[in-house]
Amino acid sequence: MASSSADPATAAPLKDQAALALLGEQVRARLAADPGACKVATDRAEIFAFPDFLGPAECDRFIAMVDAVAVPSAVYDRASDDGCRTSWSGDVNRADPFVRMIERRIDDLLGIDPAFGETVQGQRYTAGQLFEAHFDWFWTLAGYWPEEERKGGQRSWTAMAYLSDVEEGGRTEFNRIGLSIPPQRGLLLVWNNALPDGSPNLDTMHAARPVERGTKYVITKWYRTRAWG
Numbered sequence: 001m002a003s004s005s006a007d008p009a010t011a012a013p014l015k016d017q018a019a020l021a022l023l024g025e026q027v028r029a030r031l032a033a034d035p036g037a038c039k040v041a042t043d044r045a046e047i048f049a050f051p052d053f054l055g056p057a058e059c060d061r062f063i064a065m066v067d068a069v070a071v072p073s074a075v076y077d078r079a080s081d082d083g084c085r086t087s088w089s090g091d092v093n094r095a096d097p098f099v100r101m102i103e104r105r106i107d108d109l110l111g112i113d114p115a116f117g118e119t120v121q122g123q124r125y126t127a128g129q130l131f132e133a134h135f136d137w138f139w140t141l142a143g144y145w146p147e148e149e150r151k152g153g154q155r156s157w158t159a160m161a162y163l164s165d166v167e168e169g170g171r172t173e174f175n176r177i178g179l180s181i182p183p184q185r186g187l188l189l190v191w192n193n194a195l196p197d198g199s200p201n202l203d204t205m206h207a208a209r210p211v212e213r214g215t216k217y218v219i220t221k222w223y224r225t226r227a228w229g
């Protein structure tokens, strides 16, 4: 569901910059005060890990939900043909009380207005499946942008949890900063897609490397800069 791997800072107008800067400030302050937040050691992006954010039973419950809704993944129309994904994905049912509870936990962790959050999306990668390098923000020259601008604007923070360990492969790679994260069941990863000044952080480009053995399940929740929908 990503936009493009074209460099939006040079290729597209900046949108929602002040709101992105403000959200960055708010979430940064909240995470700095959270003793459970493990900040990834890089000064090029704000990336935090929360091991065991989800318990094993919660992961299993989500896995069953992902299996029930997953269809071949779509990506937004793009300016270039990279950034494609071959996983299966689907939005989980937001009306489900379990989903609501987990969404509330993520909202609360980040301190972002729950209205800004998109519905949690589940993804399943089997052997050979991947998500090529991409940014989570929207490319503001793309055909989808006017509609997304109306529907909550630019993406700000991403929260992604691994529901499964993977025997081999399936790492999440922030290739520009040399960071490679193996799937760890229950671990929540959150990152700011913007720089402190609210412009897109090009160093947040990331990919899901192909699964080599096993099955990878993740849930992702993207936040906008305004109420979504």
Ligand SMILES: O=C(O)CCC(=O)C(=O)O
Pocket (backbone or CB within 6 Å): 001, 002, 123, 131, 136, 160, 170, 171, 172, 173, 206, 207, 208, 209, 218, 220
């Ligand atoms: O599966 C992963 O490791 C990355 C997923 C991702 O980049 C996304 O959902 O936006």
Ligand SMILES: [Fe+2]
Pocket (backbone or CB within 6 Å): 002, 134, 135, 136, 206
């Ligand atoms: Fe992504």
